[in-house]
Amino acid sequence: xxxxxxLSHLSVDNVIFGYHNKQLKVLLMKLRNNGHWMLPGGFVKxxxxxxxxAKRVAHERTGLDQLYLNQFKTYGDPQRNKDSRIxxxxxxxxxxFDQKEVNIVDSYFVxxxxxxxxxxxxxxxxxxxxxxxxxxxxxxxxxHLLYDHNQLxxxxxxxxxxxxxxxxxxxxLLEKKFTMPEIQALYETILEKSIDRRNFSKKxxxxxxxxxxxxxxxxxxxxxxxxxxxxxxxxxxxxxxGIASFF
Amino acid sequence: xxxxxxLSHLSVDNVIFGYHNKQLKVLLMKLRNNGHWMLPGGFVKxxxxxxxxAKRVAHERTGLDQLYLNQFKTYGDPQRNKDSRIxxxxxxxxxxFDQKEVNIVDSYFVxxxxxxxxxxxxxxxxxxxxxxxxxxxxxxxxxHLLYDHNQLxxxxxxxxxxxxxxxxxxxxLLEKKFTMPEIQALYETILEKSIDRRNFSKKxxxxxxxxxxxxxxxxxxxxxxxxxxxxxxxxxxxxxxGIASFF
Numbered sequence: 037x038x039x040x041x042x043l044s045h046l047s048v049d050n051v052i053f054g055y056h057n058k059q060l061k062v063l064l065m066k067l068r069n070n071g072h073w074m075l076p077g078g079f080v081k082x083x084x085x086x087x088x089x090a091k092r093v094a095h096e097r098t099g100l101d102q103l104y105l106n107q108f109k110t111y112g113d114p115q116r117n118k119d120s121r122i123x124x125x126x127x128x129x130x131x132x133f134d135q136k137e138v139n140i141v142d143s144y145f146v147x148x149x150x151x152x153x154x155x156x157x158x159x160x161x162x163x164x165x166x167x168x169x170x171x172x173x174x175x176x177x178x179x180h181l182l183y184d185h186n187q188l189x190x191x192x193x194x195x196x197x198x199x200x201x202x203x204x205x206x207x208x209l210l211e212k213k214f215t216m217p218e219i220q221a222l223y224e225t226i227l228e229k230s231i232d233r234r235n236f237s238k239k240x241x242x243x244x245x246x247x248x249x250x251x252x253x254x255x256x257x258x259x260x261x262x263x264x265x266x267x268x269x270x271x272x273x274x275x276x277x278g279i280a281s282f283f
Numbered sequence: 284x285x286x287x288x289x290l291s292h293l294s295v296d297n298v299i300f301g302y303h304n305k306q307l308k309v310l311l312m313k314l315r316n317n318g319h320w321m322l323p324g325g326f327v328k329x330x331x332x333x334x335x336x337a338k339r340v341a342h343e344r345t346g347l348d349q350l351y352l353n354q355f356k357t358y359g360d361p362q363r364n365k366d367s368r369i370x371x372x373x374x375x376x377x378x379x380f381d382q383k384e385v386n387i388v389d390s391y392f393v394x395x396x397x398x399x400x401x402x403x404x405x406x407x408x409x410x411x412x413x414x415x416x417x418x419x420x421x422x423x424x425x426x427h428l429l430y431d432h433n434q435l436x437x438x439x440x441x442x443x444x445x446x447x448x449x450x451x452x453x454x455x456l457l458e459k460k461f462t463m464p465e466i467q468a469l470y471e472t473i474l475e476k477s478i479d480r481r482n483f484s485k486k487x488x489x490x491x492x493x494x495x496x497x498x499x500x501x502x503x504x505x506x507x508x509x510x511x512x513x514x515x516x517x518x519x520x521x522x523x524x525g526i527a528s529f530f
Contacts, residue, residue, distance in 0.1 A: 043291075043292045043391070043393070044290075044291055044292065045290045045291065045292065045293060046292060046293070046359075046393060080359065080393075082361070082391065083361050084361070085359055085360040085361065085362075086357065086358075086359035086360070086393060087359075087360075107356065107357060109354065110333065110354060110357040110395050111333075112293075112327065112332055112333035112334075112395070113332040113333070113334075114329070114330050114331065114332065115332075144290070144329065146290070146293060146327075146333060146393075146395075148357050148359070148393075198449075198525070202445075202449070278445070
């Protein structure tokens, strides 16, 4: 077996979000024979871009391609994770791909944080190469994670909230057609605040990213809300230029 | 001489901004015996955080500490800079600190981009360890730079504009006391658009980050605009929470 070479001192960690039952969830994995939950992550191959490394980490667990990834922060400090390095090294020595990977874990390493948005219903969880377990956790149920991974989730959420407040979001989190209450619930979940119904509808329609369809969903007696979908071009444009500005 | 060890495959690049005569300027350096302008950058020492590496790069050229740095993006692709690697290696072989540094340059490397805000009048330009020259360039006078550094400046500007539109800015770019037209000119320069005078003043006062001083500056007959300064606490708070939000 040809051994794969990885860049030393470098890893990607991926905060994979899914949206389900008005809850934002994060995909966490447990390393084999370690017992601790952590973010799915990996090293960067010598012939691989950092973005593709992060995509690979997400693909291995979700089976999905064409995901929306966003780099949010890079972490690098010799003091970072110092205490837990030895523990991780032990684990990797048991399940190592090659000796080089062990050396990576043994030293100061820089981690590039990405978050990924997935459509929850499409994810079929699979175990990655070093996983004993892999599961969704609601934000308020996230256990103590290995290293500084709890902090990474906090930072990813800040980035996601900032993003959602200034750029369109939802295309990777919602089904293709949705009602206005459904997209509002998504925004409220991510922003962790309730938004006035009429204000929300007015603002999001003014941004131009939604198309109201000539189609209703029957959800009960006298209740048939209209369905909406994203305006592909306007959505792409807003992703580029943003939808909010102070001045 | 004890040789310094650097993390392989990794560098920081720093887009150092200064604001002068209603122009945003960027500090560029020329490598000795190379002839190309580029961003000041450097490698990360084995006992140094990535933030401190970026601070060191800025300190070496500006003489300043206590600068405001912001990480904006990390670049990592095996195809990145492939063509210009050999050229850079030649330069570093002539002026190398140790052999290890040459090996760093020879391979795929990941670069962490920071931008730094400096008070132009306080900067006394100094040459860094490998610099032949170091100078300010106005944004519209930036030459073709080595590697993808022109792209890094574009990305840093996007990040800075995004930042300025949602967070307070100016404390590191303006003198301690300034007039309303002066801070407005700074915003207009960075955002590259003119802002309605009354609208600007209303919005920025409403954000609470400015204090109007009981002090005027005489700039001519019947012209004595009031001076303002930043409200330390409100400024720090707004840096944390932002000043604009869509929903």
